[in-house]
Amino acid sequence: MNSLFASLLAAAVLACGGGAGHGSPTTLLVTPTWLASHLHDANLVVLAMDQDNFAQGHIPGARPFGYMDTHLMQANGLTLEMPPATEAAQTFAALGVSRSSHIVLYSDDRQLAPVARVFTTLDQLGLGDNVSILDGGFGAWRAAGLPLSSAAAPSNVGSLEACPQNDVVASYEQVRAARGTPGVTIVDARAPEYYSGAKHTSGQRAGHIPGAVNIPFISITHSDGTVKPKAELAALFERAGVKPGQQLIVYCHIGQQANAVRFAARLLGYDAKLYDGSWEDWSRHADAPVAH
Numbered sequence: 001m002n003s004l005f006a007s008l009l010a011a012a013v014l015a016c017g018g019g020a021g022h023g024s025p026t027t028l029l030v031t032p033t034w035l036a037s038h039l040h041d042a043n044l045v046v047l048a049m050d051q052d053n054f055a056q057g058h059i060p061g062a063r064p065f066g067y068m069d070t071h072l073m074q075a076n077g078l079t080l081e082m083p084p085a086t087e088a089a090q091t092f093a094a095l096g097v098s099r100s101s102h103i104v105l106y107s108d109d110r111q112l113a114p115v116a117r118v119f120t121t122l123d124q125l126g127l128g129d130n131v132s133i134l135d136g137g138f139g140a141w142r143a144a145g146l147p148l149s150s151a152a153a154p155s156n157v158g159s160l161e162a163c164p165q166n167d168v169v170a171s172y173e174q175v176r177a178a179r180g181t182p183g184v185t186i187v188d189a190r191a192p193e194y195y196s197g198a199k200h201t202s203g204q205r206a207g208h209i210p211g212a213v214n215i216p217f218i219s220i221t222h223s224d225g226t227v228k229p230k231a232e233l234a235a236l237f238e239r240a241g242v243k244p245g246q247q248l249i250v251y252c253h254i255g256q257q258a259n260a261v262r263f264a265a266r267l268l269g270y271d272a273k274l275y276d277g278s279w280e281d282w283s284r285h286a287d288a289p290v291a292h
Contacts, residue, residue, distance in 0.1 A: 051108040059148070098159045172277055219236055251282070254278055
């Protein structure tokens with residue numbers, strides 16, 4: 001194993017009280033029926049991401065929040081980056097989150113990746129075991145005919161100390177060190193035409209990280225935004241060349257789309273990290289190798 005990568009893997013993971021972890025595959029994804037039956041749980045915090053017309057109808061007890069309130073733009077010259085742990089903890093505490101909370105995330109559209117990105121942000125705070133995503137989001141809730149509320153969001157504030165985990169997000173140096181390391185696979189979550197280099201973003205190089213396999217983020221969900229069954233996800237990973245028990249580092253354009261694939265990997269029980277800077281970061285390093 002590459003000695004630098006081995007040393008990075010050996011670094012201690014921080015843990016603060018309860019709640020540190022990366023989520024059990026059995027609780028990462030919940031159905032509308034499950035959520036409806038747990039709405040009155042004392043520790044439940046339901047967070048609605050960028051929900052349009054929240055005041056006209058939302059899941060009872062939910063609290064709205066802005067996606068970009070949980071991330072940084074143009075940090076270190078990169079488009080979408082994780083905020084400092086202290087800042088993130090304050091943001092989620094203001095939304096009623098404490099370390100003992102069970103947080104359920106949902107959005108108003110059919111895109112898994114942004115919601116999964118918020119999951120990763122909470123995971124980095126050591127709350128991975130406490131977070132679930134509502135399968136199919138608000139659309140699935142409405143399709144199930146479940147009750148809506150127009151009441152104001154709860155105003156209680158949570159208690160959440162900063163507890164950054166160092167095994168959730170990978171840096172550029174870690175990704176370079178991981179290349180060619182036995183038992184580690186780098187996954188490119190972009191559309192195939194970007195992976196191949198047939199298309200590229202203006203100002204960035206074409207191609208992919210050498211040795212990376214391609215699992216397009218759009219392949220993780222059905223057209224209605226619900227996540228595909230585990231057997232189908234496992235087949236996707238197998239066809240891409242991912243083997244059981246491997247550690248994964250997932251990237252995309254700017255670190256958003258990749259979270260859908262990282263979330264699917266977690267559902268399948270993989271240890272998966274997000275390369276937060278993603279291709280935007282890799283491409284700007286002139287000495288970083290590129291494959292087509």
